[in-house]
Amino acid sequence: MTARRQMRPTDVKRLNRSWRRSTEQRLALIVESVTGPFNIGSIFRTAAALGVEHVWLAGNATPPTNPKAQKTALGTDRYVPWSEPVPASEAVRTAKEAGFSVVAVELTGDAVPLHESPLGGDVCLAVGGEDHGCSPALLEAADAVSYIPQIGRVGSFNVAVAAAIALADARRQGWSAS
Template identity: 85%
Template sequence: MHVDRWIPHMTARRQMRPTDVKRLNRTWRRNTEQRLGLIVESVTGPFNVGSIFRTAAAFGVEHVWLAGNATPPTNPKAQKTALGTDRLVTWSEPLPAADAVQAAKDEGLAVIAVELTGDALPLHESPLAGDVCLVVGGEDHGCSPALLEAADGVCYIPQVGRVGSFNVAVAAAIALAEARRQGWTAP
């Protein structure tokens, strides 16, 4: 972004008060029609699970399906990063991957895995503006072959640095943010 795109301001900037933040969030909620779901497959790190739930609550995810051997958000260590936000998101106990995908599809959501595969689309080119359920896989192995087979599509997060992957909680946040951005900017 070029500096000349910024509009100069005449008053001192200040952070919003909690009441202003609530009002702003309420406005975004009213202007959001897109439904979001999330499948968390075999993410075992409790701090990752807590971060994912906090992000899911912030982006208004309707339901989180745990799959494989995912750690539940009730884990005490997950609670430390979730900060109670897991109570704001409906979630299901771990299911087999294909069952979690089918449950999301039964709710009318297209299931898109975030994974590096040969047919994956770049995240920003993936059709995420509709009702969608994103999928993130375990820290070490990503999404299972069964889940990838059951998903409607696959996308990846382009990276230009010298690191080959993101932390799973960060990847979930990036993907959810892009899905919301597409939903908000869709005609």
């Protein structure tokens, strides 16, 4: 039996290139009023890892150029095109004009569990600020709302973790559909 070993950087690049070639789905993100620079950096690092095409900042979101955001982004923000903050409804409109359906990740009465949401096509996920979540304007403009099922005693995830879970599930659904 051969001992398991971690892949070398060249092998990782080859593996990632293979996944990129087999990925047809377009993925984008709206980040509304996330002000914590470490959250922004983490979101951009995840977006770069999962091939997010564009990040629209909305509300009073901190840009990835913030020095503290750079500490967690580790330079990966250069791989993800992004737009300066605009009102949430404008970000949603721009994403829809670019051909994305917009799915907000939020706890609302009509939200469906993330794993049951139709995330297999060209989708733009939207996450909201650390304290208040997605604004009423964003929720109204979105095509759908999904939530991340949780069974523990804590009622919510950190926004960067929620974005990572939602983006990864969208990619999973996209790969399953193709």
